[in-house]
Amino acid sequence: xxxxxxxxxxxxxxxxxxxxxxxxxxxxxxxxxxxxxxxxxxxxxxxxxxxxxxxxxxxxxxxxxxxxxxxxxxxxxxxxxxxxxxxxxxxxxxxxxxxxxxxxxxxxxxxxxxxxxxxxxxxxxxxxxxxxxxxxxxxxxxxxxxxxxxxxxxxxxxxxxxxxxxxxxxxxxxxxxxxxxxxxxxxxxxxxxxxxxxxxxxxxxxxxxxxxxxxxxxxxxxxxxxxxxxxxxxxxxxxxxxxxxxxxxxxxxxxxxxxxxxxxxxxxxxxxxxxxxxxxxxxxxxxxxxxxxxxxxxxxxxxxxxxxxxxxxxxxxxxxxxxxxxxxxxxxxxxxxxxxxxxxxxxxxxxxxxxxxxxxxxxxxxxxxxxxxxxxxxxxxxxxxxxxxxxxxxxxxxxxxxxxxxxxxxxxxxxxxxxxxx
RNA sequence: GGAGAGAUGGCCGAGUAGGUCGAAGGCGCUCGCCUGCUAAGCGAGUAUACUGGGAAACCGGUAUCGAGGGUUCGAAUCCCUCUCUCUCCGCCA
Numbered sequence: 001x002x003x004x005x006x007x008x009x010x011x012x013x014x015x016x017x018x019x020x021x022x023x024x025x026x027x028x029x030x031x032x033x034x035x036x037x038x039x040x041x042x043x044x045x046x047x048x049x050x051x052x053x054x055x056x057x058x059x060x061x062x063x064x065x066x067x068x069x070x071x072x073x074x075x076x077x078x079x080x081x082x083x084x085x086x087x088x089x090x091x092x093x094x095x096x097x098x099x100x101x102x103x104x105x106x107x108x109x110x111x112x113x114x115x116x117x118x119x120x121x122x123x124x125x126x127x128x129x130x131x132x133x134x135x136x137x138x139x140x141x142x143x144x145x146x147x148x149x150x151x152x153x154x155x156x157x158x159x160x161x162x163x164x165x166x167x168x169x170x171x172x173x174x175x176x177x178x179x180x181x182x183x184x185x186x187x188x189x190x191x192x193x194x195x196x197x198x199x200x201x202x203x204x205x206x207x208x209x210x211x212x213x214x215x216x217x218x219x220x221x222x223x224x225x226x227x228x229x230x231x232x233x234x235x236x237x238x239x240x241x242x243x244x245x246x247x248x249x250x251x252x253x254x255x256x257x258x259x260x261x262x263x264x265x266x267x268x269x270x271x272x273x274x275x276x277x278x279x280x281x282x283x284x285x286x287x288x289x290x291x292x293x294x295x296x297x298x299x300x301x302x303x304x305x306x307x308x309x310x311x312x313x314x315x316x317x318x319x320x321x322x323x324x325x326x327x328x329x330x331x332x333x334x335x336x337x338x339x340x341x342x343x344x345x346x347x348x349x350x351x352x353x354x355x356x357x358x359x360x361x362x363x364x365x366x367x368x369x370x371x372x373x374x375x376x377x378x379x380x381x382x383x384x385x386x387x388x389x390x391x392x393x394x395x396x397x398x399x400x401x402x403x404x405x406x407x408x409x410x411x412x413x414x415x416x417x418x419x420x421x422x
Numbered sequence: 423g424g425a426g427a428g429a430u431g432g433c434c435g436a437g438u439a440g441g442u443c444g445a446a447g448g449c450g451c452u453c454g455c456c457u458g459c460u461a462a463g464c465g466a467g468u469a470u471a472c473u474g475g476g477a478a479a480c481c482g483g484u485a486u487c488g489a490g491g492g493u494u495c496g497a498a499u500c501c502c503u504c505u506c507u508c509u510c511c512g513c514c515a
Binding site: 038041042044045046048049051052054055056057058059060067070071072073074075077078242370371374 | 432441442451452468470472473474482483484485494495496
């Protein structure tokens, strides 16, 4: 959520900055409601001040029969207040809804663009593996080795669900343990294991709601949602809290499955593991001092890249343009891993600084020191990494001419020393 | 799922015949005094949000005692609903 006061005072600026996202945001409604709200608030509060004053006078009168006139008067004042407050509540509710639907303002450094095509490549690491045979896509590798079973996944649940079998299941587990160990032991993140379903407040805090309810799985009978990313529970750990400035930055990592309806992606990536309704992810989340959040973003991105470097996987880093960054983000870098089986780079991590956008929604603040006023923290997060897609990358990059797959050095301790899947 | 108890400020904890309670007291914290240093002691201060005025320092108003409604001139205190926590029973990994 943007700061309403900031919008009020910088209407044109906000409107033009948001326009670069490609969504026309009309702030006229905001201005109308905001003005109306303050007018009504003033009226209501003036009457309340009067009532408080007179009520206090009444309390001092011993003989209440002397106070009948004023009591009657206040009865009317109270009626008026009640009416005003009711109307005010309606206005505030609508204002809140308007505010919750306004996306974050992109950081000044974000390249302006309208689509994915305008994203800017920042760097590449490693190079494409040399293969003297035609590389297979991972779904073929997985089926041939009988470690991925798409048909039975579909039987058990439906499209976009997969059964991992044997070494496939273990490879997935190896990857996520490897990632968690790296981030906790080498990068100083604190491991969390949060609930995999959360309530509406949490989803609103990070920005999934109210705008993207269609993308979420909702439980029947209780108002809970399956999390689409660990970002939601982990960021909301500190919802409605005031943190100590000394404790910042807080670095958390968490493995969770992620559940997404992928509404609107019908027909896209229908084969293989790329786009599933359920996938595993190791997430990195930071609560940062506002002044250091961009330095923290660079570090977070590097922490995520480190996973790929240790796995020896070729990748590139892309800076998303204004037209492509997410609703809540002020700036985002994607990491895309090379997939020989598909002859292309595919997103495997997305690292963002949300600045105070989520912090304001979720009311996550800190005090610089004991005396200081609370300020909003900056929240950041990034995948470190998407485990399913990492498995895809391993299969496709380490496939051999004979159909087997070499296991990257770094993962072997997690595979009981196994060097190859065949 | 059944029965009961509870939810007050950073923490602990008073406050139920409704008014002077944003809320006693203690702890913690901040500043000052004092002691050669430390501890102890003494004094003052110590919530948040919105809002009006002001360049600002700051001054004023309103709200907040789990959340939401109700009764009343007036509610932390009375009534209703909900949420959460704890205890016991049942069920269960």
